[in-house]
Each structure stands twice: as C-alpha cells, then as structure tokens.
Amino acid sequence: MSLNKERRIGRLAVMMLLDDDKERTLEIVKELGWTTCTGKVGSMEASKVVAAIETAARKNEIVKTGVYREGHALYHAIIEALHGVTRGQVQLGSVLRTxxxxxxxxxxxxxxxxxxxxxxxxxxxxxxxxxMKGAEHETIGLGINHI
Known part of the structure; x- marks a missing residue:
C-alpha cells in the first residue's frame, strides 16, 4: 500500500481552491480519470454547509444517490473539513459565527x-x-475518507 505522490487527493482538492491556475489543476484531475466539482456556500448553520456540498456532489455525479457507502464517505469528509474550518467545534450560528x-x-x-x-x-x-462585515478571518479545512 503506497500513496502515489502524483495522486495526492487532498493536495489536489486544496489546489482546486487555492491555485491561481485552476484550469491546470482541473486538467490533472481529468488526466487521472477522477471526478471533481467546486462551489460556494455561506451560512450561520453547519447543516446548510453540509447540504450544499452534498447537493453539489450528487448533481455532479461524484457520489451516487441511494448508495449509502458513498453518501456516508462524503458526509465524513465534509465533517472532517468543517472541523478544520471551525477549529474542532462544528458550531456556527449557535455561537454567533458565520x-x-x-x-x-x-x-x-x-x-x-x-x-x-x-x-x-x-x-x-x-x-x-x-x-458582521469586517469581523472575519481566513480559514481552511480538509477532509479525506475512503469510499
């Protein structure tokens, strides 16, 4: 079992967001025969963030609707990423954060x-x-799970 340096899935997921040349990263993903999508979400509710990501994954056929293990893997990857964003406390509106x-x-x-x-x-x-506008700072999170 060896993780291939050319196929670091987490690195590519982060590059899809941060790379100024997103088309180059998208080409790499497509050359590997992988699937990907991007989107945006803003909310004071973690459940809305989860729902937006799950909806995008299903609409773009990254996970199959009705296949439990695929939805389950996606859910855990989302929650792990949210832990990074929220510094381990997956709470937003209840503690006045957006x-x-x-x-x-x-x-x-x-x-x-x-x-x-x-x-x-x-x-x-x-x-x-x-x-409130101006009372925010940058944040990042990454979640990876097996399907």
Missing part, C-alpha cells in the same frame, strides 16, 4: 494499488467570524 466558503470535492484512487479503492476529499477555504 462562514463564507468555497469548496472542492475530488474523488479518485490515490494509491498505487487499485485494491485500495476510491477515496473522496473535501476542501473548504474562506472566511469565518462574527456575523
């Missing part, structure tokens, strides 16, 4: 052996802070 995030979802096989199967990565980048 987020404005861009997200990327990447699905592929990051290991040399195909027996290791597919994995999914969710990256989040944006701002978090009090629900």
């Amino acid at each position: 987020v404005g995030l861009s997200f990327a979802i990447v699905r592929g096989e990051p290991y040399d052996s195909s027996e290791e199967g597919e994995w999914i990565a969710v990256s989040l980048y944006g701002t978090i802070g009090a629900p």
Whole structure:
C-alpha cells in the first residue's frame, strides 16, 4: 500500500481552491480519470454547509444517490473539513459565527494499488467570524475518507 505522490487527493482538492491556475489543476484531475466539482456556500448553520456540498456532489455525479457507502464517505469528509474550518467545534450560528466558503470535492484512487479503492476529499477555504462585515478571518479545512 503506497500513496502515489502524483495522486495526492487532498493536495489536489486544496489546489482546486487555492491555485491561481485552476484550469491546470482541473486538467490533472481529468488526466487521472477522477471526478471533481467546486462551489460556494455561506451560512450561520453547519447543516446548510453540509447540504450544499452534498447537493453539489450528487448533481455532479461524484457520489451516487441511494448508495449509502458513498453518501456516508462524503458526509465524513465534509465533517472532517468543517472541523478544520471551525477549529474542532462544528458550531456556527449557535455561537454567533458565520462562514463564507468555497469548496472542492475530488474523488479518485490515490494509491498505487487499485485494491485500495476510491477515496473522496473535501476542501473548504474562506472566511469565518462574527456575523458582521469586517469581523472575519481566513480559514481552511480538509477532509479525506475512503469510499
């Protein structure tokens, strides 16, 4: 079991958000035969962030609707990424915080052996802070889970 340096799924998910040349990163993902999508979400409710990412993943056919293990893997990757964004406390509105995030979802096989199967990565980048303009700071999160 060896993680292939050319197929670091988390790195590619973060690059989809941060790279100034997103088309180059998208080409790499497509050359690998992987699937990806990006989007934006802003909310004071973590459930709305989760829903927006899950909806994008299903609409872009990154996960199959009705296949439990795929939705379950996506959910855990989202929650792990949210832990990074919220510094371990997945709370927003209840503690008077709001987020404005861009997200990327990447699905592929990051290991040399195909027996290791597919994995999914969710990256989040944006701002978090009090629900008033100018009272926020940058934040980032990454979640990776096997399907």
